[in-house]
Amino acid sequence: MSVVPSFEATPEQRELLVIYNRADRIFRRIVTSGALTSLILLGLIGTFLFVRSAQIFNDRGLRFITGSNWTAGSGDGVIPDDFSIGPMLTGTILVSVIALVIAMPIAICGALYIEFYAAARLRKLLSTLLDLAAAIPSLIFGLWGVVLFTSFGERWSIFLNSRLGWVPFIKVQAEVFGRSPFVAGCVLASLITPIITSVSREVFSRTPRDLIDTCYALGSTRWGSIKTVVLPFGRSGVIGGAMLGLGRALGETVAVYLLLNIVFRYNFRILESEGGNIASLIALKFGEATEYELKALVAAGFVLFLLTLVVNMVAATIVEKSTRRK
Amino acid sequence: MSTVVSNPQSQPVAPQPTTPWKPTRKTQFTGAFSIAVVAIASFAIVLLTGLAGIDGFGLTFLVVFFGATFVRTKRLNPKARKDAMVGVAICAASVLAFFPWMSIFVSVVVKGAKGLQPNFLIENMQLTTPDDELNMGGAAHAIIGSLMMVLIAAAITLPLGILSGVYLTEIRGRLTFLVRFVVQSMSGVPSIVAGLFIYTTFVNYTNSFSGMAGSLALAVLMLPTVARTAEEVMKLVPDDLRSASYALGARQWRTSLMVILPTVRSGLTTAGILGIARVIGETAPLLLTSLSNNSYVFNPIGGPIGSLPTYVFGLLQIGTENSINRAWTGSLVLMLLVLVLFLIARYFGGKANR
Numbered sequence: 001m002s003v004v005p006s007f008e009a010t011p012e013q014r015e016l017l018v019i020y021n022r023a024d025r026i027f028r029r030i031v032t033s034g035a036l037t038s039l040i041l042l043g044l045i046g047t048f049l050f051v052r053s054a055q056i057f058n059d060r061g062l063r064f065i066t067g068s069n070w071t072a073g074s075g076d077g078v079i080p081d082d083f084s085i086g087p088m089l090t091g092t093i094l095v096s097v098i099a100l101v102i103a104m105p106i107a108i109c110g111a112l113y114i115e116f117y118a119a120a121r122l123r124k125l126l127s128t129l130l131d132l133a134a135a136i137p138s139l140i141f142g143l144w145g146v147v148l149f150t151s152f153g154e155r156w157s158i159f160l161n162s163r164l165g166w167v168p169f170i171k172v173q174a175e176v177f178g179r180s181p182f183v184a185g186c187v188l189a190s191l192i193t194p195i196i197t198s199v200s201r202e203v204f205s206r207t208p209r210d211l212i213d214t215c216y217a218l219g220s221t222r223w224g225s226i227k228t229v230v231l232p233f234g235r236s237g238v239i240g241g242a243m244l245g246l247g248r249a250l251g252e253t254v255a256v257y258l259l260l261n262i263v264f265r266y267n268f269r270i271l272e273s274e275g276g277n278i279a280s281l282i283a284l285k286f287g288e289a290t291e292y293e294l295k296a297l298v299a300a301g302f303v304l305f306l307l308t309l310v311v312n313m314v315a316a317t318i319v320e321k322s323t324r325r326k
Numbered sequence: 327m328s329t330v331v332s333n334p335q336s337q338p339v340a341p342q343p344t345t346p347w348k349p350t351r352k353t354q355f356t357g358a359f360s361i362a363v364v365a366i367a368s369f370a371i372v373l374l375t376g377l378a379g380i381d382g383f384g385l386t387f388l389v390v391f392f393g394a395t396f397v398r399t400k401r402l403n404p405k406a407r408k409d410a411m412v413g414v415a416i417c418a419a420s421v422l423a424f425f426p427w428m429s430i431f432v433s434v435v436v437k438g439a440k441g442l443q444p445n446f447l448i449e450n451m452q453l454t455t456p457d458d459e460l461n462m463g464g465a466a467h468a469i470i471g472s473l474m475m476v477l478i479a480a481a482i483t484l485p486l487g488i489l490s491g492v493y494l495t496e497i498r499g500r501l502t503f504l505v506r507f508v509v510q511s512m513s514g515v516p517s518i519v520a521g522l523f524i525y526t527t528f529v530n531y532t533n534s535f536s537g538m539a540g541s542l543a544l545a546v547l548m549l550p551t552v553a554r555t556a557e558e559v560m561k562l563v564p565d566d567l568r569s570a571s572y573a574l575g576a577r578q579w580r581t582s583l584m585v586i587l588p589t590v591r592s593g594l595t596t597a598g599i600l601g602i603a604r605v606i607g608e609t610a611p612l613l614l615t616s617l618s619n620n621s622y623v624f625n626p627i628g629g630p631i632g633s634l635p636t637y638v639f640g641l642l643q644i645g646t647e648n649s650i651n652r653a654w655t656g657s658l659v660l661m662l663l664v665l666v667l668f669l670i671a672r673y674f675g676g677k678a679n680r
C-alpha cells in the first residue's frame with residue numbers, strides 16, 4: 001500500500017485581483033518614494049562628487065588618471081599644483097588582487113569545511129562565529145596587522161625574497177621588508193575571507209541534496225561529489241562573493257593606511273615597502289589639504305566610487321542570477 | 327479518480343535526509359588520534375630543526391600530516407586516496423581561513439583586558455594625555471559619541487529601509503528589480519566615499535564638522551544593510567496571512583501596515599541592529615565628517631565629536647606603549663558592542679522564526 005498522500009483535491013489558488021482605492025494609491029506612492037531614496041542617494045553621491053571635482057577633470061583631463069605626481073603647489077605659482085592618482089590607482093588594484101588571490105582558495109576551502117567536513121555542532125558554532133567575524137571593523141584588522149601580523153609578514157617576505165627572488169614581481173631593491181603591498185594584501189585577505197566564506201557557505205548549503213546523495217549512491221567519494229556537484233552548482237555564487245570581497249578590498253581605508261608606506265611611485269614589486277591606495281590617500285591628505293587639493297581628493301574619490309560601483313554591479317548581477325535559479 | 331490510498335490515521339513520515347559525509351565516532355577518534363600524533367611529531371621536528379614560530383610549526387605539521395596520510399592510504403584505491411589527501415588540504419586551508427579572525431578575537435580580549443578599568447568607561451581624555459598610565463583617562467566621551475551617531479543614523483535609516491522592504495515585498499512595482507539591484511550595489515560603496523559625499527554636501531553647507539555629519543555618512547552605509555535585511559524578513563511572511571487579510575476586506579495599506587509590519591516587528595529590530603553593527607566600527611567616514619574630540623559633546627550639530635573608531639585610530643598614530651594599550655582596550659569595547667548587538671539580533675531573529 002502506497003503512503004503517498006493525494007493532492008488532487010487541493011484547489012488551485014486563483015489569481016488575486018486587487019483594486020486599489022485612493023488610500024491604497026497614496027500608500028503605494030509613499031512607499032515607492034521611500035524605496036527610491038536609495039536610488040536617488042546613489043545618483044546624488046555620483047553627481048555631487050563629480051560636480052565638486054569637475055574642475056580637476058577639466059584642468060587635467062586624462063593626466064589625472066595616468067600621471068604619477070601628487071605635489072601641492074606653493075600657492076604663488078612658482079611650483080604649480082600637480083595632482084594625479086596613477087600610482088595610487090595601480091596600488092589599489094595591486095593590493096586588492098593580492099588579497100583576492102590569497103583569500104579565494106582559503107575561503108572556498110573554509111566554506112567546504114564548514115558545510116561538508118565539520119561535525120554538526122562545530123558547524124553551527126563556526127557559522128555563528130563567521131558571521132561575527134564578517135562584522136569585525138577593519139580598524140581592528142589594521143591594529144592586529146600592525147601589532148601582530150607584521151612580524152609574520154616580514155618573515156614570509158624574507159623567505160619569498162630569498163627563494164623566489166628570480167620572479168620579477170617579487171625581487172626587492174632595498175632589503176627592507178614589512179609595510180609592503182604583500183603584507184597589506186595579506187591583512188586585507190584575512191579581512192575579506194570571512195565575507196567570501198560566508199557567501200560561499202550559503203551557496204554550497206543550497207546544493208540539492210538528491211544530487212549529492214546520488215553521487216554517493218553511485219560510489220563517489222566525498223571529494224568526488226564535491227568536485228562534480230557542489231562546486232559547479234555554487235560557482236556563480238562563489239564568484240559573486242569574491243566580487244563582493246574585491247569591492248570591500250578596493251575601498252578599504254584604515255587597514256591600508258596603517259599598514260603601508262604611502263609613496264607616490266609606480267610600484268609593482270609586492271615586497272617593496274611602498275605603495276598605497278586611493279582611499280588611504282584621501283585619509284592621509286585630507287587633514288592639511290588646500291582647497292584645490294581637496295577638489296583633487298574628491299576627484300580621486302569619484303574614480304574610486306566608479307571603480308567599486310562597476311565591481312559591485314557585476315557582483316550584484318552574478319549573485320542575483322545564482323540565487324534566482326534555485 | 328484518485329487511486330492513491332491515504333490513511334488519515336498514519337500520516338506519511340517524510341524521510342529525513344541523512345548526511346552521508348557525517349563523521350562517525352570511529353573516524354572522529356582516529357582523526358583526533360592522528361592529529362595528536364602528528365602534532366607531537368612535528369613539535370619534535372620543530373625543536374630539532376629550530377624552525378621559528380607558530381607558522382613554522384604549522385608548516386611542519388602540514389607536511390608531516392600529508393606524509394602520514396600518504397602512507398596511511400597506500401593500500402586504498404586511487405580515488406579514496408585522492409579523497410583523503412584533498413580532505414587534509416581542505417582542513418589545512420580552513421585552519422588558515424579561521425586563524426586570523428580567531429587570533430583577532432583572542433588578542434583583542436587578552437591585550438584589551440589590561441586597560442579595561444572602571445575609569446576607561448567613565449572618564450574622558452580632556453585632562454589626560456594618551457601617554458599617561460592606563461588608570462587615568464578613558465573613552466566615555468568616545469563611547470557616548472559613537473552611540474549617539476549610530477542611533478541618529480539608525481533613526482534615519484530604519485524608516486527608509488522598512489519602506490524599501492515593503493516596496494520589494496508588498497507593492498512589487500515596476501522598479502522592483504532596479505531597487506533591489508541598486509541596494510545590492512550600494513552596499514559596496516566604500517566608506518570613505520560616503521564620508522567624502524557628506525563632506526562635499528552637509529559639511530560644506532553647514533560649514534562645520536559635526537556629529538550630525540558623521541551620522542549622515544553612517545546612514546549612507548547603513549541603508550543597504552537595513553533594506554536588504556528588512557526585505558529578507560518580510561519575504562518570510564506566509565502568503566496566507568496576506569490572503570486572509572484581503573479576504574477580510576482589508577485594503578493593501580491596512581494589510582501592509584497592520585498585518586505584515588507587526589508580524590515582522592522583531593525581524594525589523596534585527597535589521598536595525600545588524601545595520602548598527604555594520605557601521606559602528608567605521609572609521610574612514612568619521613575622519614572626514616565628525617573628526618574627533620577629547621571631551622564630552624552632547625550636541626550633534628555642535629562641532630567635532632569623539633567616537634570609538636577615531637579614538638582608537640588617533641591613539642594608534644601616536645604609537646607609544648600606553649597609547650597602543652589604550653587602542654587595544656578601545657577595540658575591545660568596540661568588539662563587545664558589536665558582539666552584544668549580534669546577540670540581541672540573534673535573540674530577536676530567533677523569536678521571529680518561532
